Amino acid sequence: MKKSFFLHISACAIMGMASCANKLDVQPDTLVSPDQVNSSNVGLVLNGARLALTNNAFYNYYILTEIMGDDVQTTSLQGYELCNIPVTDNSLTIAYRYPFACVNNANVVIRYYSAHTGEAALRPIAGEAYLLRAYAYMLLNEQFGKVAIMDGTEDPLSYPERQSEEKVKAEIEANLLKAVELLPDAGGKPLKGSKQAAQLLLARFYLNNGKFAEAENLANAVITSGKFALLDEKFDEIFKYNTASKEMVYAVAEVSSGVNNTKQGLPGVYGPGSGRAGGANIWIDSNLVKSYENTDIRKPFFTRMKGSSITDTVWFLVKFPEELQPSYPICRYSEAFLIAAEAKARTGTVDVTRYNELRAKRKASLAANGDFANAAAFLDAIELERRREFVGERHRWQDMRRFGKAIPWLEGFQQPAGHVIFPIPERLFTLNPTLQQNDDY
Known part of the structure; x- marks a missing residue:
């Protein structure tokens, strides 16, 4: 019974469209009646939320915006490479659909917890549901701007309106704050939500939205929690499935596919092929690779070879281990150090302490406050360090937006400013011709 419940609860159908403008049909279809949820199986519903988010294709979320930016290049997905995404692109449907499926499952958990708050064992389950719901809305907002907000109490035949970005961001913040309240401290299991995971995602959210004091405080709370540690060797250990590394938050x-296939997930898109995972058609900007110092423990995780569909020899990213069960980093300990450094620099203060703590563990040269003429110069260094640290991990496009690089980048491709986000998939307009498309598409 539990297995059947789990399979149904993780299969959410959310595509479709209403008959009026700006309304998206994101009706949940969990195929499970509310009276089937109980304290014994609500954890399975939470697991369904995780799996609904990934849908065994989570790599799409990592490569699409990375390809739009300046670190990752490709001969495929040219709409993203040129920042001019066709509304007919199939990847748009994936990018739109599965975060909503995650939201639907998280709503089931949260509604059940709201009716049983006296059961202490449900707190971490509900906490991670809030965490996942916040992250799903972060994905949707970053990719599409305005999106529908659901709490699971909607009429199944209703069509929730796309809410303003301000309302979506308020929803993200509220969910992350609730996750901080409910989740326990990290216990060495990065596949489970923790208080520090919620704090770090909230710090990222605040940084991207100009709340620098709040971002710095939360980043420092994660750093001083005593639950994590930076590595100075074996950098790829961080990214292994269910890693024991204290760097993965x-x-x-x-x-698992159930077959002996280690060529999936992030290695399958970034890898060089030729006996290794990857299609050898997504590679890393050579100037970024050359920016690593020879002693840097991150530098060995690039390999230079000729790709399958290009004439040049290029650099491929190989830091993600080839495993039977692909794993994806949502937030890592190193991010807290760079958020803390950047947030302080955004207020005009040059303080290299957190920046140096990370670089020391990466075996890169250290800096002094006096090495930077002003906070703007230090921010340039932080931006480059973020590129080195998080290449391939879906940070770059949001960083380019925050550092003022995205609009000039779009202009270089003769694309309008509205292309900082994706278009609404054309499939939705087939069902609702009056839906309003995102600006400049």
């Missing part, structure tokens, strides 16, 4: 994993 939170990750999600796909279901």
Whole structure:
């Protein structure tokens, strides 16, 4: 019974469209009646939320915005490479659909917890549901701007309106604050949500939205929690499935394929092929690779070879281990150090302490406050360090937006400013011709 429940609860159908403008049909279809949820199986519903988010294709979320930016290049997905995404692109449907499926499952958990708050064992389950719901809305907002907000109490035949970005961001913040309240401290299991995971995602959210004091305080709370540690060797250990590394704060994993296939997930898109994972058609900007110092423990995780569909020899990213069960980093400990450094620099203060703590563990040269003429110069260094640290991990496009690089980048491709986000998939307009498309599409 539990297995059947789990399979149904993780299969959410949310596509469709209403008959009026700006309304998206994101009706949940969990195929499970509310009276089937109980304290014994609500954890399975939470697991369904994780799996609904990944849908064994989570790599799409990592490569699409990375390809739009300046670190990752490709001969495929040219709409993203040129920042001019066709509304007919199939990847748009994936990018739109599965975060909503995660929201639907998280709503089931949260509604059940709201009716049983006296059961202490439900707190971490509900806490991670709030965490996942916040992250799903972060994905949707970053990719599409305005999106529908659901709490699971909607009429199944209703069509929730796309809410303003301000309301979506308020929803993200509220969910992360609730996750901080409910989740326990990290216990060495990065595939489970923790208080520090919620704090770090909230710090990222505040940084991206100009709340620098709040971002710095939360980042420092994660750093001083005593639950994590930076590595100075074996950098790829961080990214292994269910890693024991104290650098991974939170990750999600796909279901194992059940066959002896280690060529999936992030290695399968970034890898060089030729006996290794990857299609050899997505590679890393050579100037970024050359920016690593020879002693840097991150530098060995690039390999230079000729790709399958290009004439040049290029650099491929190989830091993600080839495993039977792909795992994806949501937030890592190193991010807290760079958020703390950047947030302080955004207020005009040059303080290299957190920046140096990370670089020391990466075996890169250290800096002094006096090495930077002003906070703007230090921010340039932080931006480059973020590129080195998080290449391939879906940070770069949001960083480019925050550092003022995205609009000039779009202009270089003769694309309008509205292309900082994706278009609404055309499939939705087939069902609702009056839906309003995102600006400049």
